Amino acid sequence: MCLVLQAAISRLRVPFPTYAGTAVAATVGAVVVGVLVWIAARESRARSAVATLAVPGLLAALVTLWLGMLLQGTRYYLGGISIDQSFRTQALARYAATWSLADMNYLGLPSYYPAGWFWLGGRAADLAGVPAWEFYKIWAILTLAVAAWAAFAAWRLVVTPGRAVLVATATAVVGLGVSSAEPYAWLLVAPMPPIAVIVWHAIRADETRLRGLALAATGVYLGVAAMTYSLHAGFFGVYVVLAALIPTRGRPGRHLVPRITRAAVVVVIGLVLALVVWAPFVVAALAGGVPRSDAQRYLPYDGAVWTFPMLQPSSIGAMCLVGLIGIVLGWTVHERLARPLAVLVLLVYAWFALTLPALLVGQTTLAFRLSPVVELVLVCAGVLTAVEAVLFARTRWPALGGRLLALGGLLAVVVLAACAQGALSADDDTVKEAYSDPYPSTGAPAVGAFDPSRSDSWAPQLVGAVQQGSGRPASDLVVLGGPTQFYVDAPFHGFQQSTPHYANPLAHYEQRNDAVRQWSRASDPSDLLRRLDASPWPAPRAFLFSRGPGGSLTTNIVHDVFPQYPNVSSETVSFPGRLFDSPAFERRDIGPWTVVVRR
Structure with a gap:
């Protein structure tokens, strides 16, 4: 469909x-x-x-x-x-x-x-x-x-x-609003509330019917989450552990060991499946060590304040408010659904609370990425509460049964x-x-014509110039600088990621920035070539520069400045144009760009 x-x-x-x-x-x-x-x-x-x-x-x-x-x-x-x-x-x-x-x-x-x-x-x-x-x-x-x-x-x-x-x-409907920008995250969040209910009872209930299947299926879900969105995998892994550790009213210590064992089964299955995607990185990290990752060093406004969707003046907000009331009132009456959903919501708020201690060690919990979980759980609870209210009203006033159903x-x-x-x-x-x-293939957007004043409109010409000058396949070529369209139109590799927060920690982001500065300080083309050849990483064979004053060629490098917002700052590095006055380089001006390709 x-x-x-x-x-x-x-x-x-x-x-x-x-x-x-x-x-x-x-x-x-x-x-x-x-x-x-x-x-x-x-x-x-x-x-x-x-x-x-x-x-x-x-x-x-x-x-x-x-x-x-x-x-x-x-x-x-x-x-x-x-x-x-x-x-x-x-x-x-x-x-x-x-x-x-x-x-x-x-x-x-x-x-x-x-x-x-x-x-x-x-x-x-x-x-x-x-x-x-x-x-x-x-x-x-x-x-x-x-x-x-x-x-x-x-x-x-x-x-x-x-x-x-x-x-x-x-x-x-909720997914369209809260998570359409991250569809791969919503793929995990959408079924999370019912899966949370299933694993809660598979771990805590005394009956054994289909328990093994439920635990195995939840382990598969956790493994898929680890392959797809590691934050959600970690979050749901904590939920599984809490499902085992939260005591039952009146029986605080009973069955604790079996519950921990069942939770361990789920986590182990998830970890094993996670290796399908993570094994290459884990092997490389164990061999060379893992520098600090900047992935969690990001704190926008919606990550600094707690989310309260039940107070939104909207139809979604009204459903969330009904859901909150239903969860609170159903804690003892409908505990089969209310308790696991309540724990799921409370865990998100605990994630927000952990932002403060995380800041003390220079990190965040990225709790704002879990806001869709709260909204979805409360909306689902609101729907189920509304259904219960209609059924109760039909029982209370049987003469109005048909009309109440139609109204509902x-x-x-x-x-x-x-x-x-x-x-x-x-x-x-x-x-x-x-x-x-602009499209990578044409340089023109869906609406309007080619705009030469936009630097990212020139991607098709840049791709052609680099491929023609290098004589190498794009998948083997490392390039410094350029718009994103350049890297998606052909599978070039960037010497540097556009931001440290999505950069591979094994790439040594700041050391690469230092290398770019050192190249710009070369005394002549021969010195630049020696420095490029001495790079501990695959060095660029193509450079996409902006043109600066006095014939200089410039590129931007980005730094993490967390906890400031925005969390990055840009630095312009200038290369004297004479560094590329050599038969070893081919230089061409294309729009606002200067393309330099090493022969």
């Missing part, structure tokens, strides 16, 4: 900016939500084989319509190729060019950023024959559709099919449709960037 709809939407030619796509998505989305609520309203209907097959397709349609119609006029995904999307697109492009778990940027290093989602997407892009930067959009939307299905499948194991349909619909269904359609409409719009910056960022 997702792929068919994407193919159909890609044939539309609606000009941007426009709200026409939003109108289509809002209307059709409301109809889809109405059908899903109609299926959920009667348990026999929701339990049928037709519903089991139809619901994932309807969820996929809901997700694909909203994102697909917003992005129908661009080949980019949300965010274009700006900021974080630059490294994500580079990672997907790397695995479209190689089967190995290589670093997204550095030549000769294993991957440090969890490669699971990007490796699968890159291999799929290569198989489909679609450029990786263009396939990113297809892959991201498909991932969000699969996440909705995964949530539905997991909730079917925890609640009745009708309730599973409602909760999965709410999950799909109508409210469900209105609230869920409103949540979908409030998730994304054509006015969002990420949508505008998808239309305004």
